[in-house]
Amino acid sequence: MTYTYPPVSSKAPRMLHGADYNPEQWLRYPEVLEEDIRLMKLAKCNVMSVGIFSWVSLEPEEGVYTFEWLDQVLDRFAANGIYAFLATPSGARPAWMSVKYPEVLRVGANRVRNLHGFRHNHCYTSPVYREKVTAINTKLAERYSDHPAVIGWHISNEFGGDCHCDYCQDAFRGWVKNKYGTLDELNHSWWTTFWSHTVTDWSQVESPAPHGETQVHAMNLDWRRFVTDQTADFIMHETKPLKAKNPDLPVTTNLMEFYEGLNYWKFADILDFLSWDSYPTWHDADEEDTLASRVAMMHDIVRSIKGGQPFLLMESTPSSTNWQETSKLKRPGMHLLASLQAVAHGSDSVQYFQWRKSRGSSEKLHGAVVDHVGHEHTRVFQDVTDVGSALEGMQAVVGTSVPAEVAIIFDWENRWAVKDSQGPRNIGVKYEQTVEWHYDAFWKKGVPVDVIDMDADLSKYKLLIAPMLYLVREGVGERIERFVENGGTFVATYWSGIVNENDLCFLGGFPGPLRKTLGIWSEEIDGLHDRDLNGVVPVKDNELQLNAEYDAFELCDLIHLEGAVSLATYRSDFYAGRPALTVNRLGSGKAYYMATRFKAPFYDDFYGSVIADLGIERALETQLPAGVTAHIRTDGTSDYVFVQNYTPETKQVQLDNQSYRDLLNGNAVEGSLDLQPYDIRVLRRAAERK
Numbered sequence: 001m002t003y004t005y006p007p008v009s010s011k012a013p014r015m016l017h018g019a020d021y022n023p024e025q026w027l028r029y030p031e032v033l034e035e036d037i038r039l040m041k042l043a044k045c046n047v048m049s050v051g052i053f054s055w056v057s058l059e060p061e062e063g064v065y066t067f068e069w070l071d072q073v074l075d076r077f078a079a080n081g082i083y084a085f086l087a088t089p090s091g092a093r094p095a096w097m098s099v100k101y102p103e104v105l106r107v108g109a110n111r112v113r114n115l116h117g118f119r120h121n122h123c124y125t126s127p128v129y130r131e132k133v134t135a136i137n138t139k140l141a142e143r144y145s146d147h148p149a150v151i152g153w154h155i156s157n158e159f160g161g162d163c164h165c166d167y168c169q170d171a172f173r174g175w176v177k178n179k180y181g182t183l184d185e186l187n188h189s190w191w192t193t194f195w196s197h198t199v200t201d202w203s204q205v206e207s208p209a210p211h212g213e214t215q216v217h218a219m220n221l222d223w224r225r226f227v228t229d230q231t232a233d234f235i236m237h238e239t240k241p242l243k244a245k246n247p248d249l250p251v252t253t254n255l256m257e258f259y260e261g262l263n264y265w266k267f268a269d270i271l272d273f274l275s276w277d278s279y280p281t282w283h284d285a286d287e288e289d290t291l292a293s294r295v296a297m298m299h300d301i302v303r304s305i306k307g308g309q310p311f312l313l314m315e316s317t318p319s320s321t322n323w324q325e326t327s328k329l330k331r332p333g334m335h336l337l338a339s340l341q342a343v344a345h346g347s348d349s350v351q352y353f354q355w356r357k358s359r360g361s362s363e364k365l366h367g368a369v370v371d372h373v374g375h376e377h378t379r380v381f382q383d384v385t386d387v388g389s390a391l392e393g394m395q396a397v398v399g400t401s402v403p404a405e406v407a408i409i410f411d412w413e414n415r416w417a418v419k420d421s422q423g424p425r426n427i428g429v430k431y432e433q434t435v436e437w438h439y440d441a442f443w444k445k446g447v448p449v450d451v452i453d454m455d456a457d458l459s460k461y462k463l464l465i466a467p468m469l470y471l472v473r474e475g476v477g478e479r480i481e482r483f484v485e486n487g488g489t490f491v492a493t494y495w496s497g498i499v500n501e502n503d504l505c506f507l508g509g510f511p512g513p514l515r516k517t518l519g520i521w522s523e524e525i526d527g528l529h530d531r532d533l534n535g536v537v538p539v540k541d542n543e544l545q546l547n548a549e550y551d552a553f554e555l556c557d558l559i560h561l562e563g564a565v566s567l568a569t570y571r572s573d574f575y576a577g578r579p580a581l582t583v584n585r586l587g588s589g590k591a592y593y594m595a596t597r598f599k600a601p602f603y604d605d606f607y608g609s610v611i612a613d614l615g616i617e618r619a620l621e622t623q624l625p626a627g628v629t630a631h632i633r634t635d636g637t638s639d640y641v642f643v644q645n646y647t648p649e650t651k652q653v654q655l656d657n658q659s660y661r662d663l664l665n666g667n668a669v670e671g672s673l674d675l676q677p678y679d680i681r682v683l684r685r686a687a688e689r690k
Contacts, residue, residue, distance in 0.1 A: 001401070001403065001460065002308065002401060003400065003401050003403075003634055003635050003636035004399045004400055004401065004635050004636070005309050005310055005399045005401065006399060007348065007398055007399055008151065008152060008250060008273050008312065008348065008349075009083070009151035009152060009250065011083065011148075011151050012046065012047065012083050012151050013398065014046070014391075014392075014395055014398060015343070015348060015349065015350075015391035015392070015394050015395065015397070015398055016046060016047045016083075016312065016348060016349035016350075016351065016391075017043075017044060017045050017046055017047065017349065017350055017351070017387065017388045017391050018040075018045045018046060018047035018048045018049070018082075018083075018349075018351050018352070018355075019045065019048060019049070019318075019351055019352040019353065019354055019355035019368075019369055020048070020049045020052060020315065020351070020352070020353045020354045020355060021036070021048040021049065021050050021073075021354075021355045021356075022052070022053075022054075022354065022355070022356070022358070023036070023050070023069065023070075023073050024054050024057035024069060025358055025359070026356070027057075027069055032356070032374070033072075033073070033076075035374070036355070036356065036370070037076055037077075037080050037082070039369075039370055039376055039381075040080075040082055040355075041080060041081075041082075042376055042385065043369060043376070043381060043384050043385045043388055044385055044387075044388025044389055044391070044392060045082070045355075045369075045384075045388060046081065046082055046083060047082065047083045047084065047085065047151070047349070047351070048077065048082060048083075048084055048085075048355065049084070049085045049087060049154050049314065049351065050070070050073060050074070050084050050085070050086055050087065051070065051086050051087035051088070051089055051140075051154070052087040052089070052091060052154065052157050053089060053091055053092045053119070053157065054070075054087070054089045055089035055090070055092065055093060055094050055136065056094035056095070056096075057069065058070065058089060058136065058139075058140075059094065059136055060094075060096075061096060062096060062097070062100065065139055067139075067143055070144075071143075074086075074144065074147050074149045074150065075149075077149040078147070078148045078149040082149065083149055083150070083151045084147075084149045084150050084151065085150075085151065085152045085153070085154040085252075086140065086144055086147075086150050086152075086153060086154065087153075087154035087155075087156070087157065088133070088136070088137050088140065088153065088154070088155050088156055088238055088242075089136060089156075090122070090133050090136075090137075090155075090156045090238060091119055091120060091156045091157035091158070092118075092119045092120070092121075093121075093122050093129070093132075095116055097129075097132060098116035099116070101126075101128045101129075101132075103123070103126050103128055103129075103165070103167070104122050104123060104126050104128055104129040104132075105121055105122065105123070106121050106122060106123055106161065106162075106163040106164075106165070107123070107163055107164045107165035107168070108164060109162075109164050109207070109208065109209050109210055110209065110210060110211065111164060111209065113165070119157070119158075120158070120159070120160060120161050122163075123163040123165055123167060123168065124163065124230050124231060124233070124234035125163065125165070125167040125168045125171050125230060126165075126167055127167070130234070130237055133237065133238055134237070134240075134241055137238055137241045137242055138241040138245075140242075141241050141242045141244070141245035141246070142245060145242070145245040145246035145249055146246060150249065151249075151250075152249060152250045152251065152252060152272075152273075153239070153242050153249060153250070153251040153252070154252060154253065154254070154314075155235055155238050155239060155251055155252065155253040155271075156235075156238065156253055157253075157254060158253075158254055158255075158256050158277065159231050159234075159235070159253060159262060160256065160259060160261050160262065161261065162207075162223075162227045162261070164207050164209070168207070168230070169206060169207060171226075171230060172205065172206075172207055172223065172226050173202050173203070173205045175222075175226045175229065175230075176202075176205050176222060176226075177202055179222070183199055183200065183201075183202070186199060186205075187199055189218055189502040189504070190216050190218040190219050190222075190502070191216070191218065191502075191504060192216060194215075194216070195215070197213070197216060207223050208220055208223055217417070217420050217421065217503040218502045218503045218504070220416070220420050221413065221416055221417060221420070221501075221502070221503055224261075224263075224413075224416050225263070225413070227261065227262070228262050228263040228266050229266065231262055232266050232267060232270055235253060235267070235270055235271070236270050239251050239270070250272035250273055251271060251272050252271050252272065252273050252274060252275045252312065252314070253267070253271060253275070254275050254276060254277050254314040254315060255267075255274065255275065255276040255277070255302060256276065256277055257276070257277070257278060257279065257280075257295075257298050258298060258432065260412075260415065260416075262412075263412035263413060264301075264302075264305055264412065265305055265412065265453045265455075267305070268305050268306050268307075271306075273306070273309065273310075273311060273312065274302050274303075274305055274306055274309075274311040274312075275302075275311055275312040275313070275314035275349075276298070276302045276311065276313070276314060276315075277314055277315035277316070277353070278295060278298070278299075278313060278315070278316045278338075278342065279315075279316065279317060279321055279324070280292075280294070280295045280338070281324050281325075281326070281328065282328060282330055282331075282334055282338065283328045283329075283330070283331060283334070284324075284325075284326060284328055287627075288627065288646040288647060288648075289444075289626070289627045289629070289646040289647070290440070291646075292341065292443075292629070292644070292646040293436065293439065293440045293443040293444075293629075294436055295338075295341065296341065296345055296439075296443055296629075296631070297410075297435075297436060297439045297443075297449075297451055299311075299341070299342055299345035299346060299347065300345055300346075300402075300404075300439075300449055300450060300451045301410065301451040302346075303345060303346035303402060303450070304407075304450040304451050304452050304456070307457075308346075308401050308402065308404075308450070310346045310347065310348045310398075310399060310400070310401075311346055311347055311348070312347060312348060312349040312351065313339075313342040313343075313347040313349055313350050313351055314349070314351050315351060315352065315353040316338065316339065316342070316350065316351070316352055316353070317352060317353065317366070317367040318335060318352045318367055318368065318369050318380050318383065318384050319335075319367035319368075319380045319383075320366075320367045321366055321367060322362075322363060322364075322365040322366040322367075323366070327365075330383070331648070331677070331678055332677075332678065333676065333677060333678035333679055333680075334678045335380075335383040335384070335386075335387065336383065336386055336387055336390060336680060337644060337645075337646070337678050337679065337680045339387045339390075340387075340390065340642060340644075340680050340682065341631075341642070341644060341680070343391075343394065343397065343633075343642070344631040344632075344633065344642035344644070345402065345631060346401070346402050346633065348397075348398050348399065350387055350391060352367075352368070352369060352384070353366065353368075354366060354367075354368045354369075355368060355369050355370060356368055356369070356370040357370065357371055357372050359372075367380070368380075369381060369384050390664055390682075393663060393664045394640075394663065394664075394682065396635070396638065396640070396663070396684075397633055397640050397663075397682075399635075400633040400634055400635045400640065401633065401634060401635075402448050402450075402631075402632065402633055402634075403448055403617065403632065403634050404448040404449055404450040404461070405447075405448070405460075405461060405462045405463065405614075405616050405617055406442060406447060406448070406449045406450070406461060406462065406463045406464075406465070406616060407449065407450045407451070407452050407456070407458070407461045407463070407464050407465070408435060408438060408439055408449055408450075408451050408452070408464075408465045408466075408467070409451075409452055409453065409454050409464070409465065409466040409467075409469060410435050410451050410452070410453070411453045411454045411469070411471070412453065413453075413471060413473070413501070414431075414454065414468075414469060414470055414471040415431055415432070417470055417471040417499060417503050418431045418468060418470045418471070418495070419431060420503075421470065421498075421499075421503075423527070424495075424525050424526070424527035424555065425527040425528075425554060425555060427530070429468065429495060429554075429555065430554070431467075431468055434467045434468055434493070434597065435467045435468075437467075437603055438465055438467050438491075438603060438607075439451070440603070441603040441604050441606075441607040441608075442607065442611075443629055444604060444624065444629065445604075445607075445608065445611060445618055445624065446618045446619040446620055446624055446629055446630035446631065446632075447611060447616055447617070447618050447619075448617070448619065448631065448632055454466070454469065454472070454473060454476045455473065455476065458479060458480070458483045458488065459483075461483075461488065462488065462489065462614050462616055463488070463489045463490075463491070463610065463614055463616060464480070464483060464488060464489070464490050464491070465490075465491040465492075466480075466490070466491070466492050466493075466496065467492075467493050468493055468494070468495045468496060469492060469493075469496040469497065469514070470495050470496060470497075470498045470499060471498070471499050471500070471501060471503065472496075472497055472499075472500065472501075472506075472512060472513050472514065473500070473501040474500065474501060476513070477497070477512065477513020477514050477517070478513065480514065480517055481513075481516060481517045481586070483589070484517050484586045484587060484589035484590065484591050485586055485587030485588065485589060486587065486588060486589065487587070487588035487589045488589045489589055489590055489591070489592070489610065489614060490517060490518075490589070490590075490591040490592070491591070491592045491593075491594070491610075492511070492514060492518055492591065492592070492593050492594070493593070493594040493595075493597075494522075494525060494555050494556075494557040494594065494595055494596060494597065495525065495555060495557070496510075496511045496514060497510050497511025497512035497513060497514040497515065497522075498510055498511070498512065499512075500512075509521050509522070510522040515562070516586070517584070517586055517591050518564060518582070518584055518591050518593045519561065519562050519563035519564030519582070519584030519586070519591070519593075520559045520560065520561060520562055520564050520579070520582055520584070520593055520595075521559060521560045521562050522557050522558070522559050522595075523558050523559065523560060524557075524558040525555060525556070525557045525558065526555070526556040526557075526558065526573075526575070527554070527555060528553055528554050528555065528556065530554075532553065533551055533552070533553055534551075534552040534553065534556055534570055534571060534572050534573055534596065535549055535550060535551050535552050535570070535571035535572065536549065536550050536552050536568040536569065536570060536571060536580040536581060536596065536598070537549050537568060537569055537570075537571050538567065538568045538581075539566055539567055539568060539569065542567040542568065543567070543583065544567060544606065544609040544610070544613075545609060546567065546568065546581075546605060546606065546609070548605065549571065550568075550598050550599065550601075550602040550605075551598070551599040552570070552571075552580065552596040552597060552598055552599070553596075553597055553599060554597045555596060555597050556570065556573075556575070556580075556595065556596045557595035557596060558575050558578060558595075559578070559579055559582070559593070559595050561579060561582065563584055564579075564582040564583060564584035564591075564593065565582060565583055565584070566579035566580075566581070566582055567581040567582060567583055567592075568580050568581035570596075579595060580594075580595045580596050581593070581594055581595065581606075582595070592610075618630075619631055619632040619641050619642075619643075620641060620643070620653070620655065620656060621656045622653065622654050622655065622656055623654070624653065625651045625652070625653065626647075627645065627646050627647035627649075627651065628643070628644065628645050628646070628647070628651050628653060628675065629643075629644050629646070630642065630643045630644070630653075631644070634687050635687070636687055637686070637687055638684055638685070638686060638687055639684070639685050639686070639687045640663060640682060640683070640684055641660075641682070641683040641684075641685065642680060642681075642682050643673060643675065643680065643681045643682075643683065644675075644679075644680045645675035645676070645677065645678060645679045645680070646678070647677065647678075648677045648678070649677060650674065650675065650676055650677065651674075651675045652672050652673065652674055652675070653672060653673040653675060654671075654672050655669070655670065655671060655672060655673060658685045658686070659685060659686070660683040660684065660685050661683065661684050661685075662681060662682070662683060662684075663682040663683065663684045664681075664682055669681075669683055
């Protein structure tokens with residue numbers, strides 16, 4: 001296993017700490033720009049993201065460039081030991097471009113072209129837009145690729161959305177034709193004989209429309225795939241002139257939390273490192289630890305996309321936001337806890353939106369390191385400084401990995417297909433929540449997890465979990481079968497193995513290519529109303545030693561055993577006594593099948609037994625109190641254990657017998673650990689890798 005990775009930049013081989021910086025908003029206030037440098041150093045910030053949405057400040061008229069202000073900013077950074085991720089400005093086009101070249105503006109699914117305004121209101125296919133992006137990026141690369149302050153490129157900002165203009169329709173037709181080759185193959189794959197929707201000419205292929213076609217599920221899937229591919233192609237287009245000037249300067253773009261519109265796994269090979277923007281609604285949830293688990297899962301997704309390589313937390317808020325339903329302030333301790341949570345799961349940075357609050361427009365009241373008051377004497381500024389101090393003491397953590405023996409499949413294409421399908425519960429099958437519930441069982445126990453797509457390498461894991469793997473791409477079922485035969489443990493649930501990659505149902509019985517591995521046949525699935533409740537009763541002396549009854553709700557799969565053994569049966573309804581939880585042995589491994597959705601505490605009990613059975617490593621071999629978790633990074637010689645308390649109460653954690661030292665203050669720690677409300681401690685110990 002790879003335990004260490006090089007830093008994002010050899011210029012700055014340390015934990016990065018900084019923010020989005022918009023000096024172009026303050027060019028009429030030179031005293032503000034001077035003061036910013038002093039405050040950045042005071043807050044222990046060493047990197048800024050600059051140039052996001054700066055197009056009109058760089059090119060106020062077509063072909064007229066004004067780089068002098070950016071020269072001064074970057075030179076000032078270099079003189080003060082501050083680095084920059086220099087953004088390409090394509091996230092928002094200038095008004096002169098929209099007026100002169102209206103084709104750059106997006107067309108909605110209703111086939112109406114947008115007016116100028118907002119962000120990402122541009123067509124990735126437009127030849128004019130691509131030409132203008134190439135021009136400005138070439139100028140930036142020529143001027144700044146070798147600047148001592150610049151350590152990487154920040155490509156645009158939070159890519160998202162789609163365009164349905166004529167250029168995109170033509171590109172979609174070309175994409176479809178390239179994929180299927182013939183109309184016969186297209187019609188078979190899309191099953192267009194349904195409702196007489198057979199395509200008889202390539203010109204009839206169109207994107208989904210609210211006043212047109214939406215019921216051909218394979219077409220909907222392909223449109224989403226096309227949008228992802230077109231976005232990825234645009235990123236490569238943006239990157240080309242940058243790499244032509246300096247191929248060693250790394251590029252990234254900032255991903256968004258659980259964003260559904262783009263399959264982020266397609267970005268793995270076109271970005272040098274990944275980054276994302278985290279904005280959880282702390283203190284809004286009924287249970288803070290539930291939210292913490294969800295955020296941790298997204299950190300793990302981003303880390304897993306590039307095979308475990310550390311990522312950067314590109315944006316977070318140092319206080320509140322201005323766009324969520326309720327803009328809560330972070331309670332004392334929460335900012336350090338949330339920031340170091342990202343580091344615990346693989347981030348080598350903590351960065352914010354934004355450095356200084358804007359005076360006007362939509363984000364003028366969004367949280368920032370520097371408030372409108374303009375000085376450092378605020379609670380938030382002190383919180384940010386505390387994070388900077390903590391990161392200064394974590395040099396040894398940079399580039400370390402997360403030693404996960406467990407993987408959970410959270411696949412974007414499967415997500416699209418599950419949510420587009422009709423039946424058995426159109427009020428919601430809750431794919432995301434289902435995956436989160438499985439993940440949460442490991443979060444509570446301090447077990448590291450990779451969150452992968454179905455095409456990822458499985459060989460390094462002991463345990464593979466695939467909640468609701470409705471869509472199974474070609475070859476995946478066979479790879480899972482080999483994983484189990486070679487000694488792995490696999491867990492699947494109801495509503496799995498239903499369709500192939502074209503959303504065509506598998507023939508010959510569900511769960512399709514998973515049937516042999518799981519040793520069951522799913523004949524029917526019962527959708528339950530929210531008012532309905534079933535349950536399961538463990539089989540006496542079952543191998544997992546489950547002895548409590550558990551409630552089951554929403555979906556109940558009616559299965560037949562085909563080699564599997566029943567571990568629990570349904571409690572009620574006409575299928576009472578039929579298998580609800582099974583295990584099947586195949587080769588050197590085994591596969592579990594959950595035929596229903598369980599209520600707590602089933603997942604904690606089930607996975608607790610599986611973790612113990614497989615000897616899966618936990619960050620701390622101890623019972624963690626409710627609301628407390630632990631996570632681990634390692635370089636193979638030393639482990640760094642992040643113990644986190646997501647409750648407003650003091651918690652005590654009993655440590656195991658290993659020798660620990662507090663990474664941030666150097667003190668020895670033994671016996672037990674007292675955690676204050678919203679507290680985090682980082683402990684170092686000798687690694688004992690298995």
